[in-house]
Amino acid sequence: MNPSQRQGKINLAAVKETTIERQALLLQAQDISKSFGPTRALQNVSIALQAGKVHALVGENGAGKSTLFKICAGVIPSDGGKLSLNGTSYNPRNMQQAQAAGVALVFQEMTINPSLDIAENIHIDHMQKYAGVFGVSLWRSLRRSAQDLLDELGANISVNQKLSTLDLGQRKVLEIARALSYRPKVLLLDESTAFLDTREIETLFKAIHTLREQGIAIGYISHHLDEVDQIADTITILKDGTWVGDFARGELTNKQIEARMVGREIGENIYPPLRPSESQEVVLTLTGITIPGILKPTSMTLHRGEILGLAGLKGSGGEFLIRALIGDVKLSAGEMTLFGKAYRPKSPVDAWKNGVAYLPGDRTGEGLIVDFAVQTNLTMASIPHRGPFLNYRQEHSIASELIDQLQIKVTSSVVPTNSLSGGNMQKVVLGKCMAPRPTVLLLNNPTRGIDVGARMQVYAIIRKLADQGISVILLSEDLLELIGMCDRMLILRKGEISRELTHEDLPSEKEIISYMI
Amino acid sequence: METQAPSIASTTGNGSRWKFSLRNYFPILLLVALIIAFASQSSRFLTFTNFSIVLQQTVVLLVAALGMTFVIIAGSIDLSVGSIVAIAALVAASLSDSMGIWAIIPAVLVGTISGLLNGVIFAKGKVPSFMVTLGTLVAYRGIVLYFTRGAPVEITNLTFLRTYSGRTADIPNAAIITFFVVLIAYVIYNHTVFGREVRAVGGGERVSLLTGIKVDRVKIMVFVISGLLCGLAGLLQSARVYAATAQLGEGLELDVIAAVVVGGTPLTGGVGGVTGTVLGAFIITILSNGMNMLGVDPFIQNIVKGVVLVAAVFVTIDRSKIGIIK
Structure with a gap:
């Protein structure tokens, strides 16, 4: 476990590393293909997520990032290819099976139900577990367990707060807490920062750091390369449903990543030249x-x-x-x-x-x-x-x-x-x-x-x-x-x-x- | 122009080609199937006499359903149509002696005002249209009961009756009037800015508002149109039965909504059309007319009508556009 080596380029030598390294390879997707009607969303795409690492998936809209995560989390089936978890074959038929196997996905869209409270939102799928005599909910243990999950994330949220007091970033944290309630080994985050501002993103990143330290493999989709730069250990670039390459953090500049995403060089500046108006009108x-x-x-x-x-x-x-x-x-x-x-x-x-x-x-x-x-x-x-x-x-x-x-x-x-x-x-x-x-x-x-x-x-x-x-x-x-x-x-x-x-x-x-x- | 109109809404579904076309052509296929089925069972069904009876039975339902089409496409609902029809019929019958054929003016006017009231409470008072019109359904009927004390008001003015329930060249005058109303409604819906705005409000109220569409005005206007057409429907109905009764138009709202929905306009708003409603109204009428002719037990008739309504929605609803079906 040499951290300086980890930072380096993933080359053949790295792949052939010790057995410990190979065990750390948690979720592997090989040659995944998927079509929606005539549209080929994914063509023979492979990624490998490692324990205790953040693996970012970048690409333009429609590059197939969300599709790949959804396949890994059992939301949609693939047309071809192979999934394995911890070295054994893994074929989730639906989200519940994936969750049971230890793969949880946090969707791009907000899935917090505003008419439930914080603890209920976190345990929405486990309400049965907290049902006592005649199905009456055991509120105290429900709340305690929800609070434990939030604390685990290092989130400064109390289950006694009203849901309406939480901002979007904190709500995203709730969704991650919900995903954690399945005790996942692999956590997939799809555009979790799309609607968050700087402060909210910080909250989220703190939570991700905590999870990484616990040895959870994290998959991360984002449009913001500066974020990816901050948080990802490895980056996979997709373009039009095909695999472009895997890169270690810092191996490519953001400009180079963008060029590979789009398939052509992007100028120094993606913004048009500033031409401030002279008009005083x-x-x-x-x-x-x-x-x-x-x-x-x-x-x-x-x-x-x-x-x-x-x-x-x-x-x-x-x-x-x-x-x-x-x-x-x-x-x-x-x-x-x-x-x-x-x-x-x-x-x-x-x-x-x-x-x-x-x-x-x-x-x-x-x-x-x-x-x-x-x-x-x-x-x-x-x-x-x-x-x-x-x-x-x-x-x-x-x-x-x-x-x-x-x-x-x-x-x-x-x-x-x-x-x-x-x-x-x-x-x-x-x-x-x-x-x-x-x-x-x-x-x-x-x-x-x-x-x-x-x-x-x-x-x-x-x-x-x-x-x-x-x-x-x-x-x-x-x-x-x-x-x-x-x-x-x-x-x-x-x-x-x-x-x-x-x-x-x-x-x-x-x-x-x-x-x- | 005709070919462009449907292209406003989605023209490609996620489903297969076959399912897509079935969804669009279901109303006309159902109508043809009903006609063939009844014609094969009864020799009297496909006669000119019966055809003109069907026309007469359809007009009141159709005129009210045209108004409802606008309301539903704008994303609302008008439950008070039956009561507005009753008020307008009462006004028409009461004034037919003194005003003759011109009783149409106060009848339509009272319908328009009733609709305006619905629309203003709904749009300006921000009360859901379902609740507003549920209230006025009862209240408007109350007005009719109060003035008639339950007794029918008979119409004796012959010019009035000859004009509104007579025939020209063997075709019922009411059907001719309705034909023109359909034409106008079609043009308003497919070829005017207002028609476009109705669709926009039903398709996305917030989007329409932020785009500068006068959403409140559109909402009020669809209820005004519904009220106005119910006024006309009330007049035609009173002329058909030579009287206005306190019970006239009771339960009409259900047939009207059924006609609109069977015609392919979903209750979710934003899509649909006038042509479908015309077919829907004929489907509802022919179903009753045909079953009566075959002597089907009236209680069984209700069961069949209910089944047809649900089956029509089952086939025509575009599930790809509705996240959760409530």
Whole structure:
């Protein structure tokens, strides 16, 4: 057990190491293949997870990462290939069998039930065990055992807390505690940080460190390479359902990893060059706007063609500030002006009418009606019409133009939107915001959960819109994105602006975080 | 234009090609199957006389079901249709003596106001439409009972009766009126901005709101349309039976919802259409008409109707779009 050797490249010699090493090889997936209809999601992909190691799986959307984890955890069957656990063949037919064998998966989606309490959420599958006479639950032992699991994770959560007091990161920790209740030897985490902010990610990482020390093998999927860099011992890159390579931590730079994910070299910078707007024309002003308990009196201005970033932890007020701008929340005080005229949107209807477009943070819940055709979604904010009647021809031409412009990958503009990948769906939302030709564009985490290729395209579009004179407000949990994209940045802390930075200040991530906390 | 309309919603299911087409064509296949089955059993079924009886029986149900189609596609439900029909019938019958054929105006107006009231309480008061209309189902019926004291109001005005329950070239006038209503509803649903907005609100209310669609207005409007059409349905029904009774339209909401759903518009909102509802209304009527003609026991008829309703939903529901079936 030489730690310095472990860090090194996995070569033939390492594979032939001692028997102890081989025993440490916990979950092995060999030549796994899987197709969904005509789509080949995985082709002969192999990975090996070791005890006490974090093994990251990276790749673009649709590379097959989640599919591979789901196969390992018995959620879906594979078409071909072999799974083994601790050297013996392992064929889970469903999640329960996988859990019993010691493989647990934490899904990408949140699976916390808000109407149950913390202990119940953790033991949702074991409620039978805690049933006493006549099925009456043994609350005390249920809670004690749930608390033990939480403590094991080093989470600062008490089972007596109300579920509603937990943030998303802590809820993710609950899901991991639930996974731990199966006493797994292998724990698979799928995009567990997608909806978490910096502080929440820290909570999660602490928990992962604790588990690694206990000798659990951890599989980890993430879009954020800097996270992977922090936490993973080994990295497997997938591209279009095929295996690209296994690498040790530090063996490749993030740039090199990205290039292998996308299949081509990515420039030094995934962000378009900063071209701060010279215009001093004020488009939007906020004076002392207040939302009780959420936003303290806040003032700011937005210039023509500028990209203004909003940084802050979740709950620091950024999201509400944006929602106030589109009239989705009520202000208790303050004034807003748009092009010098008073602006008081009562509902999003007023905002759009005044040329203020909004891209929501929740793509499928707030941005798109996923059952509807791509072109219906694209034109929803500006339904083409002649009098009261729909203009189908114009609708089709507007949609085709946006599909071209945004390089949305579709076979036809009338396919349902849910047949698209995450990145392409997000481009549809962006297209919807562009269609009415807004003067102000409000973006709430526009690249959440999309891969680097699609992200670069989204960045390029945002920069192009700003160059055309559209003023953009960009709210993001991705600090690198804010640093890379914004001409100017406001940092929010506990409902007020704690700092304003311009691109000339060249803030570092650390510096921004210091203003956020 | 016709070919573009269905493309708004999903055109490719996850299921096989065969299942997909069955889902779309089920209403028309069911209707044809019923006609063939009844025609083979009774020689009187496929006659012009029976055809015009079926038409007359269908119109009231169909007119009310067209309104319900908009309500359901917008993601809501209107349980008060039967009571609105009764109020409108009462108004039409009471005023038919003095106003003649123009009694249609107050009848439709009272229906529209009843619908408006439903819509405003639902959209502005944020009370679930199921509860609002369950309440007004009882309340509107109460109004009818209060004014009639349970006694029927007879219609004696001949012009009124000749216009609304007479025939032109052997075709019932009510059917001609209904034909135009179907046409207008079809155009509104498939070819207007409003129709698109109805679908959007039913498909994703939050998305629609954040996209700047006037969600409250759309919600109110679908109930106004439902009320307006129930007003017309009430008038046609009163003319058909020469009177307005306190019980008129009782239980109609169930047949109306059944017609919409059998026609392929799911209760989940966002998808569906006017054409399906036309087929659905005929299916419901022909089922009763055919079974009556064959002398099927009325209690058995209820069982058959229930089975057909569930079977239709079983085949037409797109399970890939609904996470949890409640």
